[in-house]
Amino acid sequence: MAAADTILRAENIGVRFETSEGPVFAVDDLTLDVRQGEFLSIIGPSGCGKSTLFNVIGGLLGGYQGRVTVAGETIAGPHKAIGMVFQEESTFPWRTVIDNVAFPLELAGMTKQKRAERAQHFIKLVGLDGFDNRYPGELSGGMRQRVSLARTLASEPKILLMDEPFAALDEQTRLLLGDKVLQIQQQLRQTMLLITHNITEAVQMSDRILVMTYRPGRAKRLVEINLPRPRSSEIVGSEAFGRYVAEIWNDLREEASRGMRDEEEHALHHHSGGAP
Amino acid sequence: MSGSAIARSNAAPKLLGFVSVLLFFAVIEAVIRAGWLNRYIVPPPSEILGSFYRIIAEEHVLRRFLFTTAECFAAGVMITVFGVGLGVLLQRYELLRRACETWVAALAAAPVVLAYPLFMVIFGRNAVTIVMIAFVAALPAVILKTIEGIAGTRRVLLNVGKSFNLTPAQQFWKIQFPAALPVIFTGLRLGLIFALINVVGVEFLINYGGLGQLIEDLAERYDLAGTYAAIFFVILVSVLFFMALERIERWLRPVD
Numbered sequence: 001m002a003a004a005d006t007i008l009r010a011e012n013i014g015v016r017f018e019t020s021e022g023p024v025f026a027v028d029d030l031t032l033d034v035r036q037g038e039f040l041s042i043i044g045p046s047g048c049g050k051s052t053l054f055n056v057i058g059g060l061l062g063g064y065q066g067r068v069t070v071a072g073e074t075i076a077g078p079h080k081a082i083g084m085v086f087q088e089e090s091t092f093p094w095r096t097v098i099d100n101v102a103f104p105l106e107l108a109g110m111t112k113q114k115r116a117e118r119a120q121h122f123i124k125l126v127g128l129d130g131f132d133n134r135y136p137g138e139l140s141g142g143m144r145q146r147v148s149l150a151r152t153l154a155s156e157p158k159i160l161l162m163d164e165p166f167a168a169l170d171e172q173t174r175l176l177l178g179d180k181v182l183q184i185q186q187q188l189r190q191t192m193l194l195i196t197h198n199i200t201e202a203v204q205m206s207d208r209i210l211v212m213t214y215r216p217g218r219a220k221r222l223v224e225i226n227l228p229r230p231r232s233s234e235i236v237g238s239e240a241f242g243r244y245v246a247e248i249w250n251d252l253r254e255e256a257s258r259g260m261r262d263e264e265e266h267a268l269h270h271h272s273g274g275a276p
Numbered sequence: 277m278s279g280s281a282i283a284r285s286n287a288a289p290k291l292l293g294f295v296s297v298l299l300f301f302a303v304i305e306a307v308i309r310a311g312w313l314n315r316y317i318v319p320p321p322s323e324i325l326g327s328f329y330r331i332i333a334e335e336h337v338l339r340r341f342l343f344t345t346a347e348c349f350a351a352g353v354m355i356t357v358f359g360v361g362l363g364v365l366l367q368r369y370e371l372l373r374r375a376c377e378t379w380v381a382a383l384a385a386a387p388v389v390l391a392y393p394l395f396m397v398i399f400g401r402n403a404v405t406i407v408m409i410a411f412v413a414a415l416p417a418v419i420l421k422t423i424e425g426i427a428g429t430r431r432v433l434l435n436v437g438k439s440f441n442l443t444p445a446q447q448f449w450k451i452q453f454p455a456a457l458p459v460i461f462t463g464l465r466l467g468l469i470f471a472l473i474n475v476v477g478v479e480f481l482i483n484y485g486g487l488g489q490l491i492e493d494l495a496e497r498y499d500l501a502g503t504y505a506a507i508f509f510v511i512l513v514s515v516l517f518f519m520a521l522e523r524i525e526r527w528l529r530p531v532d
């Protein structure tokens with residue numbers, strides 16, 4: 001049963017893909033509650049169906065078992081309450097920073113002046129003021145990801161869903177951007193759901209972390225992170241932080257090595273040309 | 277200004293290009309004057325330069341230049357409207373694309389210009405024939421590049437559109453089309469090259485209209501210096517279109 005402050009619920013989610021080597025269960029019977037205003041991370045080894053789950057919750061993937069509800073309402077397809085930030089670079093290269101961020105406002109039919117004001121607010125929020133009229137091609141990877149973040153925030157989603165948004169960035173930029181996201185989350189009291197394979201990132205940001213198993217992706221354990229807020233990347237050095245990281249790595253190691261073995265076997269069969 | 281400062285400046289490539297061309301002509305001139313090249317096959321550049329006044333004053337090359345430019349412009353507008361339009365249509369309807377793409381690709385390689393008698397029967401010996409042949413010859417490149425550009429839109433950009441709940445029309449106009457523009461412009465550039473070649477070629481073949489006809493006239497009279505000077509104006513048409521196209525592209529997509 002969902003708690004009273006649950007804003008998003010994914011219930012008994014199952015996703016099966018047909019491949020040439022038979023069906024693969026990407027996600028199996030996974031249930032997840034996201035509470036209003038919390039930062040929840042989903043962590044798991046590669047191939048555990050994290051991104052599949054992201055697509056299910058974001059409404060980009062159909063044909064799954066179970067259901068996704070937002071504030072009690074079952075959703076099918078993309079929903080305006082859910083804003084998505086993607087792993088790959090997803091800014092529109094033909095639009096300036098401000099026009100990128102104003103994109104959802106333009107769709108909502110806002111007047112030009114009003115949406116410029118709103119867009120500027122979100123550009124400032126992600127710390128890109130002064131870059132309004134630049135094109136993404138003129139910015140660094142980290143800055144472009146912040147443009148994507150601002151664009152999604154501008155649509156004022158109830159839940160911000162992020163799929164490894166900083167995976168392509170270097171570790172230092174990633175930590176600093178993590179700070180930025182935390183700051184924004186605290187400022188807006190934004191509910192955030194982060195998909196990641198990075199333990200440090202997950203512990204740095206989250207109130208709770210869901211650890212997933214390797215294929216089929218199931219919920220292995222839900223870890224509450226009782227670190228003080230407001231947080232910043234400085235917390236990375238603390239003893240409590242280290243304990244959480246170790247604890248989660250303990251859970252993950254088994255899954256990750258299972259994944260690795262599986263991949264090795266797969267590669268072996270393919271190279272020897274034999275049947276699985 | 278020091279040597280390295282000149283190399284870094286914006287004017288350097290243009291200057292180098294200009295000097296290279298001058299140098300090339302100087303070498304040709306020297307080779308002809310030395311008698312290593314027959315001046316009745318390749319006229320010396322100085323003679324070509326001297327013939328400019330003649331072809332401007334006596335052969336009305338400027339009027340012909342405008343005529344050829346207008347024909348190219350007409351063909352250019354047509355390949356943009358129909359080429360991009362058909363490309364979009366084929367991209368949108370899978371069955372249609374799979375049915376037609378091979379034929380369009382085959383047409384791209386076909387020497388359409390050889391069908392000029394057919395066009396003359398249909399349209400007469402006039403500018404319409406010239407524009408239509410150029411149009412048909414240039415169309416496939418634009419269609420194929422439009423299909424390629426739209427199909428090549430990055431998946432994540434389409435997902436961004438979906439996540440914002442765009443309608444199919446919005447998805448196309450706000451994401452796929454602008455994302456495809458650089459590739460579409462490559463198609464238009466190719467198309468304009470084909471169009472210009474065909475315009476001048478057909479003018480030459482049917483002895484009608486602008487620069488192509490003039491080149492044919494001058495060559496018939498064995499006025500080689502004049503012929504080369506007229507070819508210079510053909511190049512000018514091409515340069516003009518390329519510059520215009522680049523302007524339009526920069527205006528539509530300022531930075532990539």
